[in-house]
């Protein structure tokens with residue numbers, strides 16, 4: 001893909017225009033929340049000036065998992081088997097730790113068939129952005145209830161969800177993800193700020209985005225419809241993001257605004273809303289998620305962050321050069337070394 005900028009067009013800090021961050025034309029339904037998320041991904045990667053050739057897009061199976069085809073057309077991509085994207089992401093990052101990984105999954109892909117893989121990804125804190133486009137149903141297979149469907153909510157045909165919902169944010173916080181956030185596909189400002197901050201974080205970013213399915217789950221009995229989410233969105237704070245390459249000094253009142261330094265030197269400013277919320281307090285994060293869910297509300301914004309936590313690749317103590325770039329003689333023990341091992345076992 002040619003990513004050279006057209007003269008006269010607005011370019012980002014690495015000289016690329018927005019077109020270099022777009023993908024193919026969407027084939028999802030008009031009005032699907034997933035399309036709005038793809039648009040914010042394009043904006044965030046353009047705004048942060050990430051080189052598309054360094055990015056790997058990953059996904060599983062579902063309408064949500066189709067969406068990487070609609071952004072970052074010049075990046076690497078891997079559309080994995082249903083629920084198995086975390087293993088592929090782990091392998092890709094182990095092979096080339098210089099990549100920027102963004103995974104897009106669905107509430108079915110993550111919360112049902114992929115829950116085992118999800119759990120281990122969260123506890124490993126692999127450096128990647130993991131987005132769940134959460135519509136409370138299996139959109140691609142015509143709208144069956146997914147494990148994030150709220151207890152008591154209904155399908156269009158009246159079938160009631162009679163099991164408790166899995167809260168993927170609570171699970172991620174509890175298991176060790178170092179950046180956990182929830183947003184809504186219809187909240188452009190909050191979602192963009194979270195995506196930009198996600199690109200500045202080193203570790204697993206789990207971003208649960210409520211993303212209504214207009215075709216199968218946008219009716220009155222649903223708690224993942226546009227109108228329900230709009231009416232029950234409880235932002236934890238108002239988020240402003242200042243990237244490391246912009247020299248902006250922000251006036252903020254300590255006490256009402258919390259400044260969160262990011263791994264790359266960017267800053268996140270969180271203006272506290274109704275409650276006194278501190279996203280570095282794990283216990284409080286879990287408590288707030290539980291309390292808001294019990295009220296039938298969605299706490300949105302940055303739920304939990306632990307900037308200094310070592311990521312999985314740091315724990316493995318890999319050499320600086322990406323493994324995929326090492327010549328064979330540096331990754332394969334010489335014959336003499338293998339012979340010595342065999343002799344020692346005789």
Ligand SMILES: Cc1ncc(C[n+]2csc(CCOP(=O)(O)OP(=O)(O)O)c2C)c(N)n1
Nearest residue numbers: 062063064082106107108109137138139140
């Ligand atoms: C191994 C396997 N089992 C089941 C399916 C059928 N299937 C395809 S997508 C899907 C669920 C998708 O739901 P979700 O991840 O929430 O994505 P959405 O379409 O809602 O965005 C299922 C069960 C499959 N493709 N492969």
Ligand code: SF4
Nearest residue numbers: 029032063139213214
């Ligand atoms: S079926 Fe639902 S989830 Fe799938 S593209 Fe259409 S609106 Fe989106």
Ligand SMILES: [Mg+2]
Nearest residue numbers: 106107135137
């Ligand atoms: Mg879904």
